[in-house]
Amino acid sequence: MHFRAPRRFFAILAASALVLMAVGVVISNVGLHREYILMATTTSTRDTGLLSVLLPAFRDATGIEVRYIAVGTGQALDAGRRGDVDIVIVHAPMLEIQFLADGQGLCRNQVMFNRFVIVGPRDDPASVAQATSAIDAFRRIAENESLFESRADNSGTHTKELELWALAGLSASTFGSWYERTSQGMAATLTISNERDSYTLSDDGTWFALEGALPFLRLLYSTDEPVLQNVYSVIPVNPAVHSNVVFEKAVAFARWLIGLDAQRLIAEFTVNGHPIFTPAPVGGC
Amino acid sequence: MAGDIVDITLLSLYVSSTSTLVATAVAVPVGIALGLREIGSQRLLKNILFTLYGLPPVLAGLLVFLLVSRGGPLGPLGLLFTPLGMVIAQVVVVTPIILGITMSVVSTVESRLKETAFVLGADAHQLRVTVMREATAGILTAVMVGFGRAISEVGAVFIVGRHIEGQTQVLTTTIITDIEQAAYGHAIAVGIILLVIAGLVYSLLYRLQERTLQ
Amino acid sequence: MTMSVEVEALRKSFDRRNVLVDVDLHIPPGEILAVIGPNGAGKTTLLRIVDFLLRPDAGAVRYDGRDGPADPEARLALRRRISMVAQNPRLFRGSVFYSVSYGLCVRGVEPPELPIRTLQALEAVGLVDRLHARTSDLSAGEAQRVAFARAVVFRPDLLLLDEFAANLDPANARILEAAVLEYNRSTGTTVILVTHDMFQAKRLANRVALLYEGRIIESGSVIEFFDEPGDPRTRAFVRGELAY
Numbered sequence: 001m002h003f004r005a006p007r008r009f010f011a012i013l014a015a016s017a018l019v020l021m022a023v024g025v026v027i028s029n030v031g032l033h034r035e036y037i038l039m040a041t042t043t044s045t046r047d048t049g050l051l052s053v054l055l056p057a058f059r060d061a062t063g064i065e066v067r068y069i070a071v072g073t074g075q076a077l078d079a080g081r082r083g084d085v086d087i088v089i090v091h092a093p094m095l096e097i098q099f100l101a102d103g104q105g106l107c108r109n110q111v112m113f114n115r116f117v118i119v120g121p122r123d124d125p126a127s128v129a130q131a132t133s134a135i136d137a138f139r140r141i142a143e144n145e146s147l148f149e150s151r152a153d154n155s156g157t158h159t160k161e162l163e164l165w166a167l168a169g170l171s172a173s174t175f176g177s178w179y180e181r182t183s184q185g186m187a188a189t190l191t192i193s194n195e196r197d198s199y200t201l202s203d204d205g206t207w208f209a210l211e212g213a214l215p216f217l218r219l220l221y222s223t224d225e226p227v228l229q230n231v232y233s234v235i236p237v238n239p240a241v242h243s244n245v246v247f248e249k250a251v252a253f254a255r256w257l258i259g260l261d262a263q264r265l266i267a268e269f270t271v272n273g274h275p276i277f278t279p280a281p282v283g284g285c
Numbered sequence: 286m287a288g289d290i291v292d293i294t295l296l297s298l299y300v301s302s303t304s305t306l307v308a309t310a311v312a313v314p315v316g317i318a319l320g321l322r323e324i325g326s327q328r329l330l331k332n333i334l335f336t337l338y339g340l341p342p343v344l345a346g347l348l349v350f351l352l353v354s355r356g357g358p359l360g361p362l363g364l365l366f367t368p369l370g371m372v373i374a375q376v377v378v379v380t381p382i383i384l385g386i387t388m389s390v391v392s393t394v395e396s397r398l399k400e401t402a403f404v405l406g407a408d409a410h411q412l413r414v415t416v417m418r419e420a421t422a423g424i425l426t427a428v429m430v431g432f433g434r435a436i437s438e439v440g441a442v443f444i445v446g447r448h449i450e451g452q453t454q455v456l457t458t459t460i461i462t463d464i465e466q467a468a469y470g471h472a473i474a475v476g477i478i479l480l481v482i483a484g485l486v487y488s489l490l491y492r493l494q495e496r497t498l499q
Numbered sequence: 500m501t502m503s504v505e506v507e508a509l510r511k512s513f514d515r516r517n518v519l520v521d522v523d524l525h526i527p528p529g530e531i532l533a534v535i536g537p538n539g540a541g542k543t544t545l546l547r548i549v550d551f552l553l554r555p556d557a558g559a560v561r562y563d564g565r566d567g568p569a570d571p572e573a574r575l576a577l578r579r580r581i582s583m584v585a586q587n588p589r590l591f592r593g594s595v596f597y598s599v600s601y602g603l604c605v606r607g608v609e610p611p612e613l614p615i616r617t618l619q620a621l622e623a624v625g626l627v628d629r630l631h632a633r634t635s636d637l638s639a640g641e642a643q644r645v646a647f648a649r650a651v652v653f654r655p656d657l658l659l660l661d662e663f664a665a666n667l668d669p670a671n672a673r674i675l676e677a678a679v680l681e682y683n684r685s686t687g688t689t690v691i692l693v694t695h696d697m698f699q700a701k702r703l704a705n706r707v708a709l710l711y712e713g714r715i716i717e718s719g720s721v722i723e724f725f726d727e728p729g730d731p732r733t734r735a736f737v738r739g740e741l742a743y
Contacts, residue, residue: 001613002597002604003414010314017310020303021372028367038366038449047466069366069447070462083355084365187467210467242355244363397589404550405602405649406579419592497592 036065037249040079041089042156043185045232046070048114048205048276050269057265058256064249073156080104080235083242087250091232092156105235106247109254110282112266113231116160117207118221119190119214120146120199128199128220134228137221139168145178147198151189152181156230161201164227190214203230208271236285254285294478297455300368300442301435304375305383309428312380316387316427317417321399327392334388337381342374343440349374350444366447371455374441383431390423391416421497429490436483456482501528501687502563502580502656504549509558511544518544520713522558526706531683531690533704533721535697536736541713542693546659549691550583562657579606582655586662588646590634595626595645598634602653620652621645623678640671647675651682658682660692664699676703697737701725709733 045051046068055066069079073092079085081104089111090096099105118128118137126144131137141148142165150172151158165172172179180198182189186206193200194214207219222228234257236250256262258281266277319330351357353364353373364370394416402415417424439457446453448462456479463472506524510517518541526532534542547553549560551567551574559566568574582602591598600617608616621627624644629637637645643663651658660679664672680703683690694700700707701721708718709732717724717733728734 001609002601003411006414006417010310013306013310017303017306020299020306021369023299024303024367024369024372028364028369030363030367030369034363043465067449067452069449071447083360185465187465191467213467244355395589397585398591400552401585401589401591402601403552403578404581404583406575406582406605406653408575408605411605415591 034246036067037087037246037253038085039066039068039087039089039253040076040085041068041070042073042076042091043070044155044157044203044206045089045091047185047187047209048203049209049271050205050266050277053265053269054257054262057261058253061256061261062252064252066253072153073159074154077104080237083237083244085237086245086247087234087236087253089232089234090156091230092159093231093233094159096233096235099235104238104241106238106240106251107254107285108233108235109258109285110231110233110280111257112263112277112279112281113229114276114278115204115222115224116157116201116228116230117204117219118199119193119202119207119217120220121197122216122218124218124220126199131221134164134221134223134225135168138164139170141199142168142170142175145176147196148179149189149193149196149198149200150179150181151186151200152183153185155185157186157201157203160228160230164201167227190217193217204274205271205276208274208276211272231280234285251285255283257281258283290475290478292451293454293456293459293475294482296368296453297436297457297479298482300371300375300455301432304372304379304435305428305432307372307376308379308383308431311376312384312431313387313417313424313427316384316424317391317413317420319384320388320391320394321413321416327388331385331388334381334385338385340378340381341440342378342434342438343444345377346374346441346444349377349441353445365445366449366453368446368453371442371446371453374445375435375438378438378441379431379435382434383427386427386430387420387424390420390427394419422494425490425494425497429487429494432486432490433483436479436486500580500654500656502689503528504657504689504691505561505564506545506549507559507561509545509548509560510556511541511548511553512556517713519548519555522710522713522715524708524715524718526689526691528689529683529687530706531679531692531704533692533694533700533707534710535694535700535707536710538695542710543661545710546583546661546691546693549657550581550659551578579653580656581659582650582653582657583659583661584647584650584663586665588643588649590637590642590645590649593634595621595629595632595634595637598645599649599652601649606653608653616652620648623651623681624648625674640667643667644671644675647678651678654686654688656688658688658690660690660694662694663692665694665696672699679703697725709736711736 059065073090076088076090077095077099080088100108120128126140126146128137128140131140150161162172182192186202187210189200190202190210194216197216234254236247236254237245239245239247263279263281266279269277353359353370398419402412407415439461442455443458448454448458456475459475460472504526506522509519509522511519536542548555562577596617599620600613603613603616618627624647626644664675692703704721706720707724709716711732717728717730725737728737
């Protein structure tokens, strides 16, 4: 009698644990084939808010649900390489080409582009607003040794920033203490710039979304130069390499994104009243 | 992006309660058995356990991620980005904690108690049960600490679950993504919900513990 | 039922300190033997060896003429015929009922026999009304009486008492002593009583042995021991003059 209670207790404990795990199996859809597409995209893509418009529209049109993970560019492509997702949307053309060359991607549709812009302190000590080109703007910042925040996280934005320094004939590794590395996402980096009155390179979507919360920063340089274009593409993962991917639905999504309806939604999409995306459909899928 | 807060709260509760329950079912019996062993063999064990206390949830998350990703050994089970995967990751984090505290509490049950049971004729199993009964309050503490770790950690659930809407969004990952998007007000609100939930669970467990201390 | 105990050439030392040296005892079934001596003489160690809590360095203890069995199940069966009450007993968390019925439950006794015998044991120590009290709410005297009830409820063949009334006021001590005598009379159980109280030894025991600095100096019937002790140390102890 004294010794039965623990046995009972452990039996209940083990039983509840098993029941809850079984619940987990059911809600996790373990083993069963997925109905929805799983997509990997970047945090900046998520932060523009465009997905909240596009994904429901796609579901209404085709009945196909798209769920996504928002990670760094590198991790998004890695998720594709591991076969953990069915499709990726990224904005890193060089890495995308490599991805396809490695046979990881089935095909590629270019969807749209937005811009990189330079934001900085209201008084603009380096006179970036008067720059004649993006490269010139970066040169001014370096010459003036103004505080600059780099994302330093191997993201698409960081890659573009390094490209601009290189085009200006400069190397980020030689910069002094005015060049700061945040190792964080765009929103966090903009917040840091706002706190420290520094310059930074941002995508226009995130800038316009957060502008209201960044009173000490101003949009200083925004043009449609090709070098500032941030091109987004969608790549379904190659089913020949990963047989588990839901590739027919993924390809359907890739095609829908360059179709008329999606492209219209993209063109009409605004953040705080600013249109950010330019439709640029180029189909390979 | 930000799903229904009720769904998020329920999933948080589900993942952390399940992982704590599973970890308890494994760690408490083992902790009792180990705590009753002679002192000598315990030193190495305690060293290993104390190191595992410090196992960062992010590392546990990474290990489970590599395990359940498509490329990994458990890939075909499809556990990545699922609640069950998150539960497994948290079990890895919480089990050493519950095991270590249980072992500690049991080994410090005074030898007088064990001798008394022995002298009254208890065999090995009955002795274990008696010690466990005396250590119940301490074992409940172990469970509470374990649950606290589970409900408040973000590293493991974020890496294995990835905060997918309608699927793997919990309170802690919501706070992280809110901060990523500079939605600080929402993050604080979610944080308050998390504290309230944790507080409710603790008060339940405290009440249970009080009863066992009589 | 009952048991005979033979202790032969028992030796035990801790950290090079000799606690028991060549201890010999013969205890026939049903006898109450009082082992007296100054504190630290080794009396508790002796009891702990008899009840399998300690292993001797040399020598043997025989139960009913046989050595302690090697087979673990037989060993457990033998152990379950022996019981001990310590000086400051440790009651279990929970109700008095839980503690007292513990030994019965260990031996597989089930309701309705279990509560009946538990009540009987409590009656013998005058604590029936405390059946559902929390052990943490008991006074020292009540706790000691409960510990005694707990130790005898399953009718052990050998009862070891270690200063079992040392911290009790005379009234409570009397209750327990009466219970010991009654228990021995009705069941014939063998009792080894360790005490430093000579008067208690006189009241309860058939035979007395003096354990001094780890050795049995003298043993004999109560009358022999107290009225005509042979050894001068015994005489000194009886007169209250023997120290360390």
